[in-house]
Amino acid sequence: MEHLVNSRVKDIEISGIRKFFNMVANSPNLISLTIGQPDFPTPEHVKEAGSRAIADNFTTYTHNAGFLELRKAACEFVQQKYGLTYDFEQEVIVTVGASQAIDIAFRTILEEDVEVILPGPVYPGYEPIIKMCGAKPVYVDTRENGFRLTAELVEPFINENTRCIVLPYPSNPTGVTLSEQEILELANLLKDKPIWILSDEIYSELVYAGTHQSIAKWLREKTIVINGLSKSHSMTGWRIGFLFASAFLTAHMLKVHQYSVSCTSSISQKAAFEALTTGFNDADYMRKQYKKRRDYVYKRLTEMGLEVEKPTGAFYMFPSIKKFGKTSFDFALDLVNQAGVAVVPGSAFSKYGEGYVRLSYAYSLETLEKGLDRLERYIKTISK
Structure with a gap:
């Protein structure tokens, strides 16, 4: 068989x-x-919030996108931390970790024979999903550029088949980030091109100098921001991710999410709310x-x-x-x-x-x- x-x-x-x-x-x-x-x-207070959710019988389905208070807390978190503004009712989806957020984003925007530009080397979780969508991963060699995917490196790889560019910074496996100037140059290159940007920002709270910068500040309409609590709050097993994008796109991604998992664990969502509010820092x-x-x-x-x-x-x-x-x-x-x-x-x-x-x-x-x-x-x- x-x-x-x-x-x-x-x-x-x-x-x-x-x-x-x-x-x-x-x-x-x-x-x-x-x-x-x-x-x-x-953190103990986060674990206690999860326990309270069980005791309070918060154990049923939530809204497909996540319960409203959590979505509001997630939007306030990225606004205060990184200057990103999203409507908590329409522009954020709570996912089963950042991995599921990546999956539903790709399944929403990719189709047969389109191309996705990735920096090489890169976290191996993108390529399999791209290929299962029938799309083609295109790697850009960043080894001689400090492992940074910059506008100068990207431009020669862009063609009529390019559907998406992945910006996974801070980077796994290299730990490098992009400077604000490098992000601005990418934004200027891409602003008039019909190309999505998937910005995987799961390590955004682990930046050692200054604050994390997201290309969504400059190219909001075409950027899909992936984030979550696994790294920032040591919540890998709770499986809480966030997907931020413009309302017209999240409406489509929510359909994929709904038929994939219905909703994220209600108990984990309560713990996540505690992490984003009391555990803001x-x-x-x-x-x-x-x-x-x-x-x-x-x-x-x-x-x-x-x-x-x-x-x-x-x-x-x-x-x-x-x-x-x-x-x-x-x-x-x-x-x-x-x-x-x-x-x-x-x-x-x-x-x-x-x-x-x-x-x-x-x-x-x-x-x-x-x-x-x-x-x-x-x-x-x-x-x-």
């Missing part, structure tokens, strides 16, 4: 991040620096801790002689391992076997990630120190 399975589904693979993590998960005494999951617990403490970790990891990696861009957001580093003459997969697997440390092969982030590995510093300083000590010893053995 397998021949009856959708051929597009058969052609896609499990994320390289998860594939490698699952492959090495049972290795003895392993220190894993692979998964981008905050090591902080969900909950990310501040975590961001300060991540910054300390970033500085520590960057110092250690550069002292090991590894070339790496210093992240300005998120909680990843993407050092080059080209000089060792190994593929990123072989390097990562050998690192597990020889040193008991797991990182993610750069090849998981498109072919433009080959020659790099991704290291997550969403771990305690103690864990990072132990892992980096092992990495340093391993590098010394292969550098002889």
Whole structure:
């Protein structure tokens, strides 16, 4: 019966991040620096709000887009934090994490043979959905530009088939962000073109200098903003994402959302409301801790002689391992076997990630120190 399975589904693979993590998960005494999951617990007041929702029997369907008070809180959050203005009744959808927001956005705007421009390397969650829509991912090599997708790099790739450009900043896997000037240049390039922008801003609260800038401030009508609480409030398992866009577009995306999940978990929605209101600045403490970790990891990696861009957001580093003459997969697997440390092969982030590995510093300083000590010893053995 397998021949009856959708051929597009058969052609896609499990994320390289998860594939490698699952492959090495049972290795003895392993220190894993692979998964981008905050090591902080969900704030107590948020957990209590979830418990109250159960006790209060807030356990039925909500409005398909999410209960109204939460949508209002989400719009107020992005307005006060980033200067983005959306109508809470018509221009925001509460989704099952940012991943579902990406899915319904692509399924609404893409169709057969259109093209989506992506920076390479990039988070692997976009390409499979693009392909399942019958569209074509087009990668732009950003390696020589500090991993930043700028107007100068994008322009040669735009043609009559271009339907969407993905701006995933702060970036997974590199941790880089775009400057306001770079965003303005992109906005000027795209303002008169019939092209959507999908701006994945899930790491917006984890920016280490200044405040997060969204291209939606300048190109609101054609920008779809993706956000959520997984990274900002350490709520990965609660599965709360947000999709912001103009009313005419959210009306269509809501149809896709409705037939996909009906609505997001009502209990998680109550917890999310608490996170966005009482917990408006909950990310501040975590961001300060991540910054300390970033500085520590960057110092250690550069002292090991590894070339790496210093992240300005998120909680990843993407050092080059080209000089060792190994593929990123072989390097990562050998690192597990020889040193008991797991990182993610750069090849998981498109072919433009080959020659790099991704290291997550969403771990305690103690864990990072132990892992980096092992990495340093391993590098010394292969550098002889």
